Amino acid sequence: MIIGVPKEIKTDEYRVALTPAGVHHLVEAGHTVLIEDNAGVGSGLENDQFEAEGARIVERNEVFDQSELIIKVKEPLPEEFQLFREGQILYTYLHLAPAPELAQALLDRKIIGIAYETVQLEDRSLPLLIPMSEVAGRMAVHEGAKYLERESGGRGILLGGVPGVDPANVVIVGGGIVGSNAAKMAIGAGAQVTLLDINLNRLRYLDDIFGGRLRTLMSNRININQSIQSADLVIGGVLLPGAKAPKLVTREMVSMMKKGSVLVDVGIDQGGMMETSHPTTHSNPIFQVDEVIHYCVANMPGAVSRTSTFALTNATFPYALELANKGFNKLVQENIPFRWGVNLYKGSVTHPAVADALDKEYVPLEKVLN
16 A cells, blocks of 8 residues: 655644654555655654655655555645545544534545544544543643743742642543543642543542542533632543534633633634634634633644654554555454544545534445445
């Protein structure tokens, strides 16, 4: 199979979808790997490192023109839509639920779209999303702490306080991978941390592993409202696989928060869980609503690109290699978790949550496979 890796063009995106080690294994298995010129420099990976493992360094158009499988990090942007051809396989983060224009463009091109974020194991975990959720959860605390500083417009609060002065009050909505990693960082910094989730068993688990240092609450409108009114930093980390993020923090709730407090909406890739959120970039990361700072960067892990590239490809590469070795049809028949990742197939929406979010007909993959 011919595998192509284009350079990411999303604003402030420095990750790359394949490492030299991945190239080595693909070439060793008999595949051809095309890497766009300087695709890896943002992660500290130079052209000669890829070439040493057998990749060919080519221009952008050649990557798209020749490749049967395109591996990316982030969703295609409008200037990339016309580069795809019918039947080409795209393997990347897609986040289609809040992006109807992107979805329609890929449907029109009749590509096969495999989304990292919806590959799902039997235990409902999302193995290709977990690494970036770990990064984003930890970064949420770093970024929140930065924007709590007075110089950044915040309340002038130090997360851990000092002896004789209260620490910051951090509220985390969602106890999944993002939430648990945010809790780890916030507690480690000395903050007072409250975490809300709808799963009582998850709350019991988190209470146990954090040894009582984490205050846990059932997630409902009243508890969310009361918690964020006293918060200095609120981190949103709720995800419904393939679907839009639920709007759990309303405009009215935001208006009652402390002036200079900070909201970090990690779920912004899926539309965000705050009604006042909209996507931002690392170059222009924040905005204010009612003097509450909103940090809504849609590719948070891109800022720590080297860490993120290796963390991501550790998870995504085994599926890429299996896809190249077996071919798409055989792999989706044998690998049920991977099958959940198929959002689009040659003009059809093949993931139920994505179809529902886009108000499109859901077509089971087995009905459209050639």
